[in-house]
Amino acid sequence: MKKVLLVGESWEVFSIHLKGFDAFFTTKYDEGAKWLIEALEEGGYQVDYIPNHHAPSKVPTDLAKLKEYSAVILSDIGANTLLLHPDTFERSIATPNRLKLFREYVEQGGAFVMIGGYMSFTGIDGKAKYKNSPVEEILPVTLLAHDDRVEIPEGVYPEVSKPDHPVVQGLDAQWPMLLGYNQVIAKEGRKFWPWQARIPFWWWVPTARARPRPSPRTARPIGVPRSSWSGSSTTSSGSSWWTGSLIRSSRDNLCDAKRHARGFPGRGLSHLRE
Helix, strand or coil: CEEEEEEEEEEEEEEEECCCCCEEEEEEEECCCCHHHHHHHHHHCCCEEHHHHHHHHHHHCHHHHCCCEEEEECCCCCHHHHHCCCCHHCCCCCCHHHHHHHHHHHCCCEEEEEEECCCCCHHHHHHCCCCCCHHHHHHCCCEEECCCEEEEEEEEECCCCCCCCHHHHHCCCCCCCCCCEEEECCCCCCCCCCCHCCCCCCCEECCCCCCCCCEECCCCCCCCCCCCCEEEEEEEEECCCCCCCCCCCCCCCCCCCCCCCCCCCEEEECCCCC
16 A cells, blocks of 8 residues: 655644633644545555654654655645754754755655645745745745735635636535635746636646646645656645545556545635746
8 A cells, every 4th residue: 555644734722811810721732634634545545644743753864764655745834843853953963854855755756745834835924934945946836935825814715717627527616715825936837727816726747857747736636647757746835625636646646535525624725926
């Protein structure tokens, strides 16, 4: 059984409750990965999930380990969490740069996905910190140098502009509402499919060594045809409303999961500026 590595998509909340002279604290831990994990598993893939608080110590630090996976997916996890291994942060011991390992992994044929959120791409207040990193080099977009969020509190519904395209066949006509997205800029030579409000929700592009054959992506992840790409990466700047199959690697179909709607509350998707 082929494997997928999913990293991130978890959070902890620390609350202070003030009651006049008195105060007390509460904490809560939550994860938002189960919908994606279920879809991948139903597509026949084993998912190794590493939540944010385990990522500094448990995300692989050698290329051979990464190459055991058909794809690596980062969802709402900042660069610092991947860069600062406990040996480096706590004991001042040099450790491999995992962002460089991701780049090498893609160059050698691996599939890579970044899903957006407050700690993806450039992120809230610029704190995700993928700008000018090796990860930006393998993405099909250029990241902003500042806070890249665009909030849409009133919501927006994606509308398919090319309903006859094979990649959207069999999907529901009504798609879930989005509440925000990360803004990015399409790299030169990268095409995208415009959707409502010119928000291209998902797309797939190969590395620079491969022949470009981009395909649209939407809030409901869908597949892309097999190709001879040597390595590839895809991006969605938001984790809002997962449905359908997620991605396909450059070598084979990574996941043919459910084709019907499956709500995944979160943020919206990416907006490309030409």
